[in-house]
Amino acid sequence: LVREALSYHSSLADLAFVMQGLGTYALSLAASEHVRDFWLGRARAGKSIAAFALTEPEAGSDVSNVQTTAARDGDSYVITGRKCFISNAGLADFYTVFARTGTRGDGRAELSAFIVGARMPGFRVLTRTPLIADHPIGEIEFEGVRVPAEDRVGKEGEGFRLAMLTMDMFRASVGAAGCGMARRALDEAIHHAKTRRQFGVTLAMHQLIQEKLAVMQTELDAARLLVYRAAHLKDGGASGPSMTRAASQAKLYATETAQRVVDESVQIHGGYGLVRGHAVERLYRDVRALRIYEGTSEIQKLIIAREMLKE
Numbered sequence: 099l100v101r102e103a104l105s106y107h108s109s110l111a112d113l114a115f116v117m118q119g120l121g122t123y124a125l126s127l128a129a130s131e132h133v134r135d136f137w138l139g140r141a142r143a144g145k146s147i148a149a150f151a152l153t154e155p156e157a158g159s160d161v162s163n164v165q166t167t168a169a170r171d172g173d174s175y176v177i178t179g180r181k182c183f184i185s186n187a188g189l190a191d192f193y194t195v196f197a198r199t200g201t202r203g204d205g206r207a208e209l210s211a212f213i214v215g216a217r218m219p220g221f222r223v224l225t226r227t228p229l230i231a232d233h234p235i236g237e238i239e240f241e242g243v244r245v246p247a248e249d250r251v252g253k254e255g256e257g258f259r260l261a262m263l264t265m266d267m268f269r270a271s272v273g274a275a276g277c278g279m280a281r282r283a284l285d286e287a288i289h290h291a292k293t294r295r296q297f298g299v300t301l302a303m304h305q306l307i308q309e310k311l312a313v314m315q316t317e318l319d320a321a322r323l324l325v326y327r328a329a330h331l332k333d334g335g336a337s338g339p340s341m342t343r344a345a346s347q348a349k350l351y352a353t354e355t356a357q358r359v360v361d362e363s364v365q366i367h368g369g370y371g372l373v374r375g376h377a378v379e380r381l382y383r384d385v386r387a388l389r390i391y392e393g394t395s396e397i398q399k400l401i402i403a404r405e406m407l408k409e
Contacts, residue, residue, distance in 0.1 A: 101271045102322075105278030109384040110232050112275050117186050120268055121148025124194050124211050124260040128252030133213055137192055149190035151181045151214075151238065152261055158183075159397045161196075161261060162206040166240065168197035173247050175199075175212065177240040180224070183391075187236030188223040191216050195240070196257045209257030213249045214240070231383040262342075265392060269345040270328035272392050273352030277325055279385050280318045280356040283363035286378050287311065290367050307366060314359045321352035343405035350398035353388040360385045 104112035122141050125134055140146035157163040166179025177197050184193070193214045200208035214221060220243040226236040252260055288311060291302040301307045328348040331341055360381045364371035371378045389395045 099274070101274040102278040102281070102325075105275040106282045109275070109279065109380075112278070113185065113233060116268065116271065116275075117150070117190075118148050119271075120150040120264065121186070121190065121192070121194050123264045123267055124251050125213070127263060128211075128256065128260055129213070130248055133249060133251070137213060140191070146191040147186055147189050149184055149186040149193045150264070151184050151193040151195040153181060153183045155180065155182055159394060162209075162258065164196060164198050164207045164209055166195070166197040168199050168210060168212060168245070170199070170247075171244075175210075175245045175247060175250065177212065177214065177220075177243040177245055180237065180239045182237045183227065183235055184238055185233065185235050187234065187238050188226060189234050193238070194251065196261055197240075199254050199257075207258075208255045209261070210254050211251035211257040211260050212245050213251060214243060214245055218243050218245070220244070229387070231380075231387060233387065266337075266342055266345045267332065269392050269398075270325055270332070270348040272388055273321065273325040273328070273348040273350075276352040276356030276385065276388050277318065277322050279381050279388075280314075280321065280352075280359040283356075283360040283378055283381050283385075284311070284314050284318060286381075287314065287363040287366045290370070301366065310362050310366060314362055317355045318359060321348075321355040324348045324351050339405040339408045343402050346393070346398040346401040346405075349393065350395055350402070353385075354395060356385050356388060 101112055101116060104115055118141050122138055125138055137146065141148050152161065154164055154166060156165055166177065166181065168175040168177045177195065179197065193216070195212045195214045196209050197212060198207040199210040202208050220241040222239050224237040224239050226234070229235060291307050291311065292300055294301045325348045328344040331344050360378065363378045364382055367378055370376060373379055393401070
């Protein structure tokens with residue numbers, strides 16, 4: 099509900115809100131009491147900004163192909179590698195970093211999670227990546243960053259599970275953000291249709307416009323129900339295949355719906371919808387990322403089918 103409300107007004111406000119959760123959720127699940135008390139306390143108080151550092155040049159959808167390494171050295175780990183498309187890069191005070199601590203029998207990475215402070219020696223922000231929407235994102239590098247073993251989040255080798263639990267938690271909320279953007283786009287379309295006159299009547303009197311509005315509203319309502327179902331399951335303590343599938347269904351349908359609704363709103367606005375600074379022009383740029391981050395639409399379809407076949 100919070101993400102839907104924030105996204106209705108500002109995707110940047112939504113980002114600021116959700117990144118605190120995304121960057122700290124693994125800590126709440128598995129960090130030591132000391133780490134939780136310090137970093138979660140600062141994040142809750144608004145004294146520290148969090149970031150979630152998983153994606154790499156060779157590990158986007160293929161999470162298990164992470165190349166960043168964390169080598170054990172006495173009572174610490176030495177982290178070396180590079181991450182890309184990291185939200186809050188350069189703004190965050192600390193990063194939840196996923197790195198390879200071993201190799202599984204199939205050759206894929208055994209991941210572990212760590213807390214890395216932005217001021218630790220060897221850590222640096224390489225670039226800020228300009229996107230089509232307002233979104234602070236960039237590339238970061240770890241050159242022999244030494245992290246105390248007590249700043250490992252969870253057990254060694256537990257990183258993949260923590261990353262997937264984080265995705266289950268936040269994927270449905272990406273759908274909620276999509277619903278907020280779609281609702282704003284629909285409201286803008288209705289207002290324009292009621293006030294813009296063409297051929298002697300308002301746009302709202304033309305049946306083709308009415309058809310668009312009806313489909314937009316129906317798809318938005320269906321998307322919200324899928325998002326609310328996933329949230330209800332999570333609140334009820336659901337886990338495993340049913341929760342994973344529900345979260346992916348919510349993200350898939352709600353973000354795809356948001357894209358369609360925003361596009362139709364631009365179409366209803368005509369040339370006004372293309373004017374830089376107009377609400378629907380901003381939404382058109384903002385909504386596109388939702389179908390990519392935290393798992394593309396294509397990955398969501400694979401997850402849904404995989405979890406169905408487990409049952």
